[in-house]
Amino acid sequence: xxxxxxxxxISLAVALAFLLGVYFGGHYYRLSPLISILPDSFRSALFPGxxxxxxxxxxxxxxxxxxxxxxxxxxxxxxxxxxxxxxxGDPYSAYLSPEDYAEYxxxxxxxxxxxxxxxxxxxxGRLMVVRALPDSPALxxxxxxxDEIIAVDGESLEGVVNGEAxxxxxxxxxxxxxxxxxxxxxxxxxxxxxxxxxxxxxxxxIVERDGRKIGYIKLEQFSQxxxxxxxxxxxxxxxxGAEAVILDLRNNGGGILEEAVxxxxxxxxxxxVLTSEGRDENVKVYEARGNANxxxxxxxxxxGFTASASEIVAGAVKDTGRGLLVGETTFGKGVIQNLRPLxxxxxxxxxxxxxxxxxxxxxxxxxxxxxxxxxxxxxxxEDEALEQAILLLLR
Numbered sequence: 062x063x064x065x066x067x068x069x070x071i072s073l074a075v076a077l078a079f080l081l082g083v084y085f086g087g088h089y090y091r092l093s094p095l096i097s098i099l100p101d102s103f104r105s106a107l108f109p110g111x112x113x114x115x116x117x118x119x120x121x122x123x124x125x126x127x128x129x130x131x132x133x134x135x136x137x138x139x140x141x142x143x144x145x146x147x148x149x150g151d152p153y154s155a156y157l158s159p160e161d162y163a164e165y166x167x168x169x170x171x172x173x174x175x176x177x178x179x180x181x182x183x184x185x186g187r188l189m190v191v192r193a194l195p196d197s198p199a200l201x202x203x204x205x206x207x208d209e210i211i212a213v214d215g216e217s218l219e220g221v222v223n224g225e226a227x228x229x230x231x232x233x234x235x236x237x238x239x240x241x242x243x244x245x246x247x248x249x250x251x252x253x254x255x256x257x258x259x260x261x262x263x264x265x266x267i268v269e270r271d272g273r274k275i276g277y278i279k280l281e282q283f284s285q286x287x288x289x290x291x292x293x294x295x296x297x298x299x300x301x302g303a304e305a306v307i308l309d310l311r312n313n314g315g316g317i318l319e320e321a322v323x324x325x326x327x328x329x330x331x332x333x334v335l336t337s338e339g340r341d342e343n344v345k346v347y348e349a350r351g352n353a354n355x356x357x358x359x360x361x362x363x364x365g366f367t368a369s370a371s372e373i374v375a376g377a378v379k380d381t382g383r384g385l386l387v388g389e390t391t392f393g394k395g396v397i398q399n400l401r402p403l404x405x406x407x408x409x410x411x412x413x414x415x416x417x418x419x420x421x422x423x424x425x426x427x428x429x430x431x432x433x434x435x436x437x438x439x440x441x442x443e444d445e446a447l448e449q450a451i452l453l454l455l456r
Contacts, residue, residue: 117141138405143225151412152183153398159406161228168260168284176231177238177253179204180282180314182368182392188218188226190242191366191392192312194260194281198253204242205439206312206366211248212241231255262287265294267301268451275454276303276357277447280324283316283370288323295327295354305358305454307447308374311388315369318347318397324370325377326350328359328384332419334377337397339414349377359384360450363431368392375429376418385453386431388446395425 121137142156157165168174178197179190190208193199211218213229221229230238232255240251262284268275276298280291295306308328315321325334330353337345361378363371363386372391378384399413417423433453435446 139407142403142407142409146409146411147225149411152186153394153396154411155225155409157408157410158228162402162406162408164231165408174231175234175257176255177202177240178258179210179230179240180312181210181226182314182366182394184392188221189366191314191368194258197258198256199240199251202251202253204240204251205244206364208242208244210240211243214239215241263290263294265298267298267303268307270451270455273455274302274304275451276301276306277309278306279309280313280371282313283320283324285317285320287316287320288327291324292327292352295357299354299357303357305360307360307362307450307454308384309362309447310367310371310375311362311364311446312366313368313371314366314392315371315394318370318373321370321373322347322350325374326353328355329353329377329381330355332381335373335416335418336421337414337416345414355383358454360453361386362446362450363388363391363429364437364446365389365428366392368394369396369398372424372429373416373418376422376424379429379432380419380422385433386429387433387450387453388431388435389437390430391424391428393424393426393428395423395427 121134121141124137125132125134139156139158146154146156164174178194178199180192180194181188182191183189188210190199190204190206190210192206193204210226210230213226216229218226218229230240232238234255234257237252237254240253242249242251260281262281264279264281266277268277276295278291278294278298280287291308298306322334326349329349330351331349334347334349336347339345359378361375361384363375367375367388368391372394375386375391379386395416396412397414397416398410400408400410402408415423415425418429433449435449437445
């Protein structure tokens with residue numbers, strides 16, 4: 062064969078292989094009938110560990126070419142990730158799309174986001190309102206802690222995990238959303254307009270009784286720098302003459318684990334704050350970080366929606382004897398979440414372990430009992446738990 066002709070055939074073969082690669086790279090599922098008839102050993106050698114990737118690409122290709130309406134590749138990818146994480150059956154694990162992850166970071170780092178201002182937790186398969194945020198549409202509409210959200214804009218939340226529900230509730234500033242909630246035997250609809258919300262992470266004040274000063278610190282969530290902010294609030298109150306302090310963790314659904322350790326370390330000088338255990342059964346110990354004020358008397362307010370990171374602090378205070386817990390049995394979320402960013406700009410949040418209080422107690426689905434039980438009356442204007450805490454500290 063003439064050299065020029067041989068060169069032509071080689072070039073044609075290379076070009077054909079390239080074009081086939083490009084085509085099947087975008088239409089990989091067309092190879093499925095051929096791949097499926099190959100012997101297992103041969104298929105494994107050609108596509109080692111690639112079954113999931115092959116199947117995902119098959120489904121994506123089939124739908125993109127044959128579904129009766131145009132599809133967005135981004136929507137398909139987000140849906141695949143949501144389905145994979147949802148298959149865990151864990152109410153605390155969720156896939157965050159790039160948009161959701163950006164909002165999550167803004168909410169946890171800056172205390173700001175667009176929405177109606179409800180904080181949610183999953184309990185016994187139900188999506189419960191932990192709190193309606195201060196100065197929020199939800200608070201103004203009358204939504205209360207303990208309300209169960211059962212639908213968003215008429216769409217049932219049955220089987221929907223926390224993260225998906227939060228995504229459905231959020232939206233553009235100025236748009237409206239209808240939340241259907243179950244309160245006791247009633248089902249109520251609340252129509253609210255979404256708006257930009259700024260959440261104060263820590264607020265503090267002096268409460269004066271009988272000529273004495275008691276500091277009051279309300280921690281809304283364990284977002285970035287929560288520990289430093291609590292420490293700053295405590296120092297300010299001490300400088301103003303506070304001789305005791307109340308830390309209010311009611312309706313605080315938690316947040317960043319490290320910040321729970323930091324907040325506990327404001328009051329506990331040394332020793333174990335919590336231990337955790339993951340799938341590998343390796344125990345990790347989190348110690349107090351020093352520079353604490355261990356002298357000032359302390360009461361921590363808790364209720365049925367004191368959860369997660371809040372329970373870490375409450376458990377450490379109770380087990381070490383550093384202070385008293387006043388209020389109601391806590392939520393009982395004794396697991397740790399891990400957040401991992403993804404290459405598409407999104408992230409996955411998943412349960413990575415269970416934690417134990419310093420005494421080795423697993424509080425998951427049990428909660429922490431207060432030292433001084435106080436049942437709050439939602440119909441009363443008086444804050445019974447706060448009043449009880451003040452009386453204890455005035456003794």
